[in-house]
Amino acid sequence: MLRIYAPASSANISVGFDTLGAAISPIDGSLLGDVIQIEDCATQFEFESVGYFVRKLPKEPQKNIVYQAYVLFSERLKLRNQLVKPLRLTLEKNMPIGSGLGSSACSIVAALVALNQFHQDPFSDMELLEMMGGLEGRISGSIHYDNVAPCYMGGVQFMVQSLGSICQRLPFFDNWYWVLAYPGIEVSTAEARAILPKSYTRQDVISHGRYLGSFVHACHTHQENLAAVMMKDVIAEPYRQQLLPNFAEVKQAAQDLGALATGISGSGPTMFSIAPDLTIATKVADYLEKHYLQNNEGFVHICKVDNQGARQLG
Numbered sequence: 001m002l003r004i005y006a007p008a009s010s011a012n013i014s015v016g017f018d019t020l021g022a023a024i025s026p027i028d029g030s031l032l033g034d035v036i037q038i039e040d041c042a043t044q045f046e047f048e049s050v051g052y053f054v055r056k057l058p059k060e061p062q063k064n065i066v067y068q069a070y071v072l073f074s075e076r077l078k079l080r081n082q083l084v085k086p087l088r089l090t091l092e093k094n095m096p097i098g099s100g101l102g103s104s105a106c107s108i109v110a111a112l113v114a115l116n117q118f119h120q121d122p123f124s125d126m127e128l129l130e131m132m133g134g135l136e137g138r139i140s141g142s143i144h145y146d147n148v149a150p151c152y153m154g155g156v157q158f159m160v161q162s163l164g165s166i167c168q169r170l171p172f173f174d175n176w177y178w179v180l181a182y183p184g185i186e187v188s189t190a191e192a193r194a195i196l197p198k199s200y201t202r203q204d205v206i207s208h209g210r211y212l213g214s215f216v217h218a219c220h221t222h223q224e225n226l227a228a229v230m231m232k233d234v235i236a237e238p239y240r241q242q243l244l245p246n247f248a249e250v251k252q253a254a255q256d257l258g259a260l261a262t263g264i265s266g267s268g269p270t271m272f273s274i275a276p277d278l279t280i281a282t283k284v285a286d287y288l289e290k291h292y293l294q295n296n297e298g299f300v301h302i303c304k305v306d307n308q309g310a311r312q313l314g
């Protein structure tokens with residue numbers, strides 16, 4: 001029996017729509033992510049979902065992305081003249097759905113990593129990642145790797161999607177604290193993508209290029225102030241902020257408390273704020289707890305980048 005954990009992720013990081021994402025873990029050691037348990041089974045396939053957020057998932061097992069991951073994995077294995085072993089999958093659904101924390105990615109990544117390990121790793125990292133992106137695309141309407149890549153590989157990943165690599169790890173600032181605030185309401189990624197403009201002005205395209213290029217340069221040259229200043233979003237935030245409760249006001253307050261940068265995590269409604277030290281992170285977390293959460297399903301976590309990504313639990 002194997003238990004695989006896949007961590008939450010924060011996609012876009014303001015400046016890299018669909019091209020940047022970070023795996024995230026709370027500093028208190030708690031697990032913010034989904035777990036898949038895989039074990040031998042007397043029948044060919046059994047699937048069960050448990051955990052707090054299971055009630056928000058589709059009732060039909062076939063609509064669960066973990067079930068679909070199993071079907072895709074079996075088809076790909078068959079193409080290699082191998083058969084999937086009889087197995088039982090249990091999804092522990094700990095991540096809220098439509099949260100901007102890569103909930104679907106957590107399930108997809110944990111499922112495919114578990115299936116691959118259970119069959120002695122027939123697929124390479126990039127083959128698995130390509131399957132993960134395809135499954136994510138079924139949910140959000142278009143393939144984007146900025147949740148599955150960091151969730152699987154850990155760290156901050158940049159989607160190069162060239163020369164046989166889907167993503168490459170970006171050097172980052174390990175001293176930064178990420179304050180993540182999930183308000184407890186749901187925003188569908190597909191809908192948050194559908195409201196974005198079909199085209200952008202030349203000025204927006206130039207600004208986006210400057211921000212993203214400078215940010216990546218700053219990461220490589222260890223200039224954290226430059227990186228933070230460049231975390232600006234002209235692609236999604238101006239259009240999506242209407243989906244988040246009092247976003248502009250809360251963002252300003254976080255900046256006033258000393259946050260280096262604040263933005264929408266993925267497609268929202270989770271917000272992230274980057275703090276240079278634990279004192280500021282704690283102040284920002286307290287503020288967001290009081291002013292951003294909408295109900296008792298909401299939460300705030302002080303996190304750091306999770307450099308490990310998906311992993312086997314004890």
Ligand SMILES: Nc1ncnc2c1ncn2[C@@H]1O[C@H](COP(=O)(O)OP(=O)(O)O)[C@@H](O)[C@H]1O
Binds near residue numbers: 056057065099
């Ligand atoms: N195991 C799963 N985990 C999360 N979402 C799932 C899963 N299986 C199916 N879904 C469906 O996928 C969609 C996920 O929505 P989305 O807005 O992309 O969430 P997130 O941004 O948190 O990944 C929902 O419609 C949900 O019902």
Ligand SMILES: N[C@@H](CCOP(=O)(O)O)C(=O)O
Binds near residue numbers: 011012099100144
């Ligand atoms: N780049 C995507 C990321 C969606 O992340 P999620 O955590 O909200 O699924 C987008 O911004 O649409």
